[in-house]
Amino acid sequence: MKGRGLLYLGAAIVLVVYPLVFSGAFAERIGALVLLAAIGASAWNILGGYAGQISVGHAMFYGIGAYVPLLAYRLWELPPLAGVPAAIVLSLVLATLIGFPTFRLVGHYFSMATIAVAELIRIVVSNWDFVGGAIGLMGPATSRTVFDLSFKSSVPYYYLFLGVLAVVLGVTWQLERSRMGYYLRAIKAGERAARSLGVPVRRYKLFALLLSAAFTAVAGSLYALMIGFADPDSVFSLLVSVDMIIVAALGGAGTLAGPLVGAAILVPLREYTNSIFGGGNSGLTYILFGGIIMLIARFEPGGLMEIGRRLAALLPRAPRREVRRRAA
């Protein structure tokens, strides 16, 4: 559909030129943080939005993604980037540990397990001096080589994140159109019916989980690269999981653009409320987030994209055959 394609092209252009138009440390930083949030939420979206399996402990993958590279730096003075593959592998192992037993069970077991394991890991990491205990880990203060990716300005990070986001969204887009995409949506829409059609439900849930975990770990690594520091509260806490979920759900879980839309709204919003109400994870920001999540759940689980779709359907348009892009 021409209209939609034009919209995406426009969005892509805006994303690419944003730092050039809105220059200045604050705007650049916000931009990078929006993209980072979009990556994490898009990763969560693969499992939660498309497959309908709600993880409320995704912070564990994010945290591993942040910690392992920093650990590689601390132990062996490697550029943090070198630790990313190991972080991904560790996340995949953890994901299998959780998904394998719970995906054969019906109901909320998976969600319950994600929150329990995430909390378990947070406690262990907080009390384990080898990985920095409650203090956390630091990365290289300045770039020793280009591979350290330690920049003063947010702009290089912005473009790095944009590249990674493009990859994540590209993979998601391909997924949508493939058999796996159809199967995941079927699982979300009705597991029993999906089974009756030969969909190997457990296997596909696991695939989605693994893909989601891997991308989330990458998001965590990007966080560590940009911030140069990670501690249990900033990467392993429940609120990290909440951020991913609300960004995806507000924008539109199960849609390609949802997470980015959600990030573009919520990241600036959170910066704003944090600054008014004062101090880091201030109570009021999360009162607001809790309220938003309840409203989404109660009134529009499809998020803003769904609201947009409904509004678009109301617009008068010339009668023409509706061509569904996905099936094309």
Place this chain on the structure above:
Amino acid sequence: MTLLQVVVSGLLIGAVYALFSSGLTLIWGMMNVINFGHGDFVMIGMYTAFVIVVWLHGGAGWTGPAAALLLFAIGVIVYYALIRPVMRGPMLAQVLSTFGLALFIRYAAFWAFSANFVTLPEGALGGTVNLGGIYLAVPQLIAGGVAVALTVGMYLLLTRTAIGSQLLAVSEDRNAAMLMGIRPDRMQALAWGLASAAAGIAGALMAAIYPISPTIGETLVLTAFVVVTFGGFGSVPGALLAGLMIGVVQALSAFWFGPIYRDVAVYALFVLMLWVRPQGLLGTA
């Protein structure tokens, strides 16, 4: 601290876990809904006790009933406003609804009471008791005893009373219950009220022995998850047994390995359970 003392302590707190978990399992069994905010309901019970004893200078005896009434009301309201509309919906909506509720309540408490934890003053029900060489704090003993009594009471309510059998009927077969003239909606709201009230009383009981903080709900709900999984889907007796067990496991883990392991051991056990016997101790496969 002898081993026996640790075990008995564990049993007493375990009884309180059983009390609030029995509500969670009731709702789960009836409606296949998991309340991610259940721990925060307990937290509200704790703060209710705090407000009554410390701010209003009321007697400790008021805390239980006040918490029960307050949480009963909250439970019913939450059911009608949030749960009923999303129950038939996608999993995303179901999980997010109570999850959002949990966040909302938790951070509202955070804002109202600040992050610091508070405790009830010793005076209220102070003192220790010596039971055959074991020293137990009176509040602990009361908490454990009342919790067991109420959990058993919940079970009796469900199995021996008319209203209980109506609740169970809805749990078994909603349509059949409707044909018998039972209003499933009312019963489900009642279940939410009861479950929340149980959580509230548990909170009031715990207030005397636990430090009270706004985020304690996060840990408590996980404890409840473990207890209901161990106890089996929808089983109140299972929740009682599992609650006691988890209390002991926690106490022993802390005693043998150190305070961090209190919760870590329980969560690890949870994952193990999911691998090996997800239907719980008393459940059928």
Place this chain on the structure above:
Amino acid sequence: MLLEARRVTRDFGAFRALAEADLTVAEGEMIGLIGPNGAGKSTFFNCLAGDLAPTSGSVHFAGRDVTRAAPEAHARLGMGRTFQVPATFEDMSVLENVMVGAFLRHPGRRAAREAAEAVVERVGMADIRHARARGLGTPGRKRLEIARVLATEPKLLLLDEALAGLNPAEIVRAIELVRQIHAGGITIVIVEHIMEVILSLAQRVIVFNQGRIIASGKPADVVEEPAVVEAYLGHSLKRRPPR
């Protein structure tokens, strides 16, 4: 024998929902299962389809033992089913729903789409193929379910009350569709309440009551059997369908 169920029994705790049910179905047959509510037909159905594991007894399909096999395995072997309460994928379009079925035999998107388009055409839904399933009424959903399972290219199709909730005109269309599918070479076992449908469609009828099979044979014969008449509380089986 395409399908052989032997002494299938299913208990729910102390309650025996199904006792010693036997059924053999040869290729090309059209079998009807009837019986009052709670008679065990749905339980039997679910045991055949793999949604429930029998407490005892066995189910063999196409020579393989599928007694404890998962529904996915049943589908792959060529046994498809529909659901009493239509379980279409609400937020997906008609075509997308059918594609999910088609993907079983055609892993590639293009091939799956072509196969799905063909099925959608065959069941007469081509003009609404991009409509969301959510917007369809009950007859549309039932037809979609059938199209979707047809896309899995089943050898045996289990239809669970495919005609319930339809008005007489829709029933006529639906019967026609079932006949067409059968004529196309697919063996059919259909559970139904509406007597006239079963009697006109089925070559052989199995009657359930209280968890047991109480009669089986040609429709005209079964209708006369005293046990069967009694099972329906003395009502004649040659009743007109309710308006």
